Amino acid sequence: MSGETRPTPQPRTTEDLQLRETASPPRYAKATDRPVQYVAAADRQGNVIGYVWANDEDDAAGWKVRPAGGDAAFNLGVMWVSRLHEAKLRGIAPTAALAEMVRDSDPAKASHIVPGSLRQAPSLQAVQELAAQD
Template sequence: MNEDLLFNAAPGGPPRYSHLSHKPVQYLAVADRHGQVIGYAWANDADDAAGWVIRKAGGDKAFNEGSVWAIKLHDAKARGIAPSVALAEMIQESDPTKSSHVVSGSLTEAANADVVRRLANPEYG
């Protein structure tokens, strides 16, 4: 009972986009059915990076509704598509009658993923 536990990383698991990019990223805003932004999806093909950033100010509701968008990114990576294509699919498949949707015309560029994180949560920076 006094021995240290050893944890060895096991290979495998589902494929994931990198969550880091210091290069320019594309991003889009996602809103709830009332038009309140709940988070942002971002992507950078050069780093094979993408992520979902929840607006913490949206609370549990934003977290719950936002999980769908994180899953969309995981599924896109599993299908082997580029991060920017994943964003394009999000836009194309977005439905404003659902609990959350892509804000029309919100696709834009930021200097890097940290800019998007600060946009979602100003206290991040």
């Protein structure tokens, strides 16, 4: 076996990694101490699964799942989080994103905004407490 040659290592396996910092996509702030607008989201059966909330002053918006809805509510909430991310990428104010969700909601989909559910809360904490109720 003295005539065997060893393969030459490929540069891709031996070169130093060049780590570069990249910018993450823009996101709304995850919290605010100010009043928020919010809407209820429901599943096809009409069960409220969570709340989408927004505040323009702090450029904040988010999704608050109802733990009582279980895994299904959590999974359906991904759509609302994605819609918020898309709106931020388009440069839309948080409450305008909320208005779009209300306008474009379709009860035939797996999750929809409950008609007439747009409300104002004194704080994000109030929405969190609402979501925590059974």
